[in-house]
Amino acid sequence: MAKTMSSGGNQKLQERMTKLWADTQGSQAWNSIFRPGSIFRKGYSDSPRNRSYVVMNSVLYHLHPVKVKRHAVKVSYTLCLGGLSFFLFILLTVTGIFLMFFYRPTAAQAWGDIYQLQTSVTFGLLVRNMHRWGAHLMVLSVFLHMARVFYHGAYKAPREFNWVIGVILLTLTLLLSFTGYLLPWDQLALWAVTVGTNMMGYTPVFGQQVRFVLLGGGEIGSNTLLRWYVLHVLFFPFVTVIFMAIHFWRVRKDGGISGPL
Numbered sequence: 001m002a003k004t005m006s007s008g009g010n011q012k013l014q015e016r017m018t019k020l021w022a023d024t025q026g027s028q029a030w031n032s033i034f035r036p037g038s039i040f041r042k043g044y045s046d047s048p049r050n051r052s053y054v055v056m057n058s059v060l061y062h063l064h065p066v067k068v069k070r071h072a073v074k075v076s077y078t079l080c081l082g083g084l085s086f087f088l089f090i091l092l093t094v095t096g097i098f099l100m101f102f103y104r105p106t107a108a109q110a111w112g113d114i115y116q117l118q119t120s121v122t123f124g125l126l127v128r129n130m131h132r133w134g135a136h137l138m139v140l141s142v143f144l145h146m147a148r149v150f151y152h153g154a155y156k157a158p159r160e161f162n163w164v165i166g167v168i169l170l171t172l173t174l175l176l177s178f179t180g181y182l183l184p185w186d187q188l189a190l191w192a193v194t195v196g197t198n199m200m201g202y203t204p205v206f207g208q209q210v211r212f213v214l215l216g217g218g219e220i221g222s223n224t225l226l227r228w229y230v231l232h233v234l235f236f237p238f239v240t241v242i243f244m245a246i247h248f249w250r251v252r253k254d255g256g257i258s259g260p261l
C-alpha cells in the first residue's frame with residue numbers, strides 16, 4: 001500500500017516537472033534566449049556539431065548579410081553607433097598591443113615607461129593618445145548606442161536577451177576604461193585604486209575578500225598594479241570578445257538591426 005502511494009506521488013511530481021519544463025520552454029524569456037527549430041529550418045540534422053556550425057555561420061553572416069533592411073542603411077544621427085563601438089575596440093586592441101612593448105607593470109617602472117614612451121619612442125605619444133581618446137570615445141559611443149536602442153524600444157520582444165548582453169558589454173567597457181586609467185600608476189591612479197577598492201570593500205558578505213583579491217594583499221602595491229594590468233589586457237578583453245560574438249549573433253537571429261518601433 002505504501003509503495004503504491006509512493007509511486008503515485010512520484011508520478012504526480014514527474015508530471016508537474018514535465019509541465020513546468022514545457023511552460024518554461026514556451027515562455028517569452030526562453031524564446032528570447034533560444035530560437036527553437038532554427039537548426040531544422042536550415043536543413044541540418046540536430047547534433048552538437050551542426051548546432052555549432054549554425055551559430056558560427058550566424059556570426060559570420062552578420063558581417064556580410066545577404067540582405068539588410070532599408071532603415072539600417074539610411075543616413076541618420078545614430079548611424080552605425082554599434083559598428084563604431086566595434087571599430088574603436090579594434091583600434092584599442094591594435095594600439096594597446098603597441099603600448100605593451102614599452103610598458104612594464106611594476107610600481108617602480110610603470111610611470112617611467114609611460115614618460116619614456118611619450119618622449120623617446122617614435123610615434124609613442126601619438127599611439128598613446130589614440131589609445132586614450134579611443135577609450136573615451138568607446139565609452140561614449142556604447143552609451144549612445146544603448147540610449148538609441150532604449151528610445152527606439154528595441155529592447156522589447158524578441159530582443160530582451162540581446163539587451164541584457166548589451167548591458168553586460170557596457171559594464172565591460174566601463175571596467176576596461178577604469179582598469180586602463182590606473183596603468184600609468186601616477187597620483188591619480190593611486191587615488192582611483194583607493195576609492196575603487198574601498199567601494200568594492202562594502203560589497204555584502206564578500207566585500208573584504210574581493211578587496212583583498214583586487215589589491216593582491218592588505219594594501220596598494222606592485223601586486224595591485226600587476227592584477228589590474230592582467231584584468232585590462234587579458235581577462236576583460238577576452239570576455240568582451242565572447243559577449244560581442246553573442247551580441248552579433250543575436251542581432252542576426254532577431255531579424256537584423258532594429259529600427260524605430
